[in-house]
Amino acid sequence: MEQKHQQACSSFSAIPSYYDVASNIQRLKNHGYTNDEISFIIANQNPRDYVTYIEPLIRKREIVDDTHSYYQRLLHQKARDSSEAINLYNFADPDSHSNLYIPISTKSLVPSLRELTLNVLDKHSYPVALLAGVSNEQKQRLTNLLCYSGEMNGHFLELLLSGFPTHIQLRDCSWLTKVEFLKYFETLVTSELEVLQLDKCGSIITDETVYDTLAKPGNSLSKLTSLSIAGAYDLNNEGLELLVSSVTALRYINLTKCVRLTATGLDILADSFGSTLKELYIDGFNLINTKGILKALKRFKQLQVLSLAGIRDLSDAFIKDYIMACGRNLKGLVLKDCVNLTNVSMRFIADFSRRLNVFDISNMCKLTDSSLGYFMNRFRQLSTLKLYRNLFSDEAIAAFLEIAGKTLEELSLNSIDKVGHLTAMSLAKNAKNLHTLDLSQCRNLRDRDLALIVSRCLSLRTLKLVGCSQLTDVFLRGSSNSEIRIIGLKSTPIWSKIFFMN
Structure with a gap:
């Protein structure tokens, strides 16, 4: 032979x-x-x-x-x-019983015409004269690209604010000064505005600037359903009350890192939207008055998504009290970076919040494999799970995926050192609906493990492998999953792909 x-x-x-x-x-x-x-x-x-x-x-x-x-x-x-x-x-595939096994050719990832066009517009936004006829989705993709690349400017902002806009979404307003904010937003017609996002707005949003722009007499925000002002560190309770005074249909609000807001600010929101608000983000909130904040949170009777990320002083007692009172309504819970929470909190969440489909417990160093054991037989609708930088074992993650992996669509195992072959096999067997997988910094995985995942998880569209220097792109060759987008391998341009993900 x-x-x-x-x-x-x-x-x-x-x-x-x-x-x-x-x-x-x-x-x-x-x-x-x-x-x-x-x-x-x-x-x-x-x-x-x-x-x-x-x-x-x-x-x-x-x-x-x-x-x-x-x-x-x-x-x-x-x-x-x-x-x-x-x-x-x-x-030579040993599993092929045919004499002729025709391989599927590998395809290079060629940028789409839309991506190439947006790249050109990103570099040459000044010649753009108007955005009439451009869909909100395309406006948002271009706006995101300009914000990420640092090319966002007053000229393009004027185009976004012209006419009767329904969506204004700026993920980065750090380039704006107070003078520029007043200049561009004083003439804004808000009667048709449905979505307003002014993240990383810093000191430009205060009670004074809010009164002169968004909440000035005669302006109506009656159609506004979504408001995000993450990073408005100079906004106080009075300014928040003024901002929402003309809002009647709010369903979503993001107050991440609005550090001057207190329990009083949450009470102001609850007075107007206690029976209607669906999503609330208070990441990095001031927890000086823990009892007041807990009492205010319980007033939001229809809340389905709650984010408490980055509140480092959050305690097991706080979570237990809230979850036992309101946990049955929750479909999304974000506890990322709440480093003092333990398995005790996870047990109550598993018992009282069984309708969760989005769960983020990233970077919670006090959790052990017991937490995954609590979740295993209770979460039947989980679609998004983020376990970034935790201490779970390869065996525990694999066992959890055997039970709960079938419903997962997005999973992050970023920086979990023990993730290895057992997790890969369990993903390949059970994660048939998974479309986004983050395995960055998981250095115990090998090419054969990734080949198994890619060949069996046929719904997979985005695979993040940042920091996995032990891997090559050999596992992709001959794969039948030609739609997959890899982020982080040496041979892939990372940032150009990230821009177009959302």
Whole structure:
């Protein structure tokens, strides 16, 4: 057998580049291929590529058994990391019972026309004269790109604010001064405004600037349903009351890092929206008056999503009290960076919040495998789970995914050191609906583990591998999942992909 392997190898190395289709067909006939088999090859391969004929020839006639180990050696010795070697390996697939195993060609990730266009507009936003006819989605993608690249400017902001805008979404307002904010927003017509996002707004939003712009007499925010002013560290309770005074339909509000707001501010919100608000984000909130904040939170009777991320002093007693009172309504809970919470909080969440479909417990160093045990048989609707930088074991994560993995659509295991082969096998077996997976900094995974995940999780569209220097892109070659987007490998431009994810 080894002699046959050597003969095949020498035959492979001696074969010239055949570009004559007729000679390739004749060569196949000489080695016993039927007309039907030859027609099948021609229908599935480039007739001028000699490799696609030599490979099945070797596969069918000159190698009888032990093909798997033979082609593994050929992969590493003859053409390491080359597409020819990967295709050879595919032809020798030991699970294929057919004589001819046609590989799926690898596709390079070519930027779409939309991405290329947005890149050009990002670099040349000043010549843009108007945005009439542009959908809110495309405006938002371009606005995000300008914010990320630092190219956002007053000219483009004026275009966004012109007419009767329904959506104004700025993820980064750090470039705006108070003078510029007053200049651009004083003339804003708010009667049709439904979504307002002014994140990283710093000191530009105060009770004075709010009165002169968004809440000035005559302005109406009656259609506003979503408000985000993350990072408004100079906004106080009076300014918040003024801002929401003309709002009647609010369903979502983001007050992340609005550090001057207190329990009184939450009471002001509850007075107007206690029975209507669906989502509340108070990440990094001031917890000096813990009892007052807990009492205010309980007044939001219809709340479905609550984010308390970054509140480092949050206690198990606080979580227990709130969850027992209101946890049954929650569908989304974010506790990222609440480092003092323990398994005790997780037990109450598992018992009283079984309708959760979004759960973020990233960077909570006091949690152990017991927490995943609490979740295992209780969360039946979980679609998004973020476990970034926790101490869970490979065995515990794998066991959890066996039970809860079938409903997951987004999973982050970023910086969990123990994630390894068991997790990969469990993902491949159970995570059939998973479309976003973050395995960044998981350095115990190998190419074979990623190949297993990519080949079995066919819904996967985004795979993050930042910091996984032990991996190559070999696991992608020959994969049937051609739609997957990889972020973080040495061969992938990271930032250009991140811009277009949301």
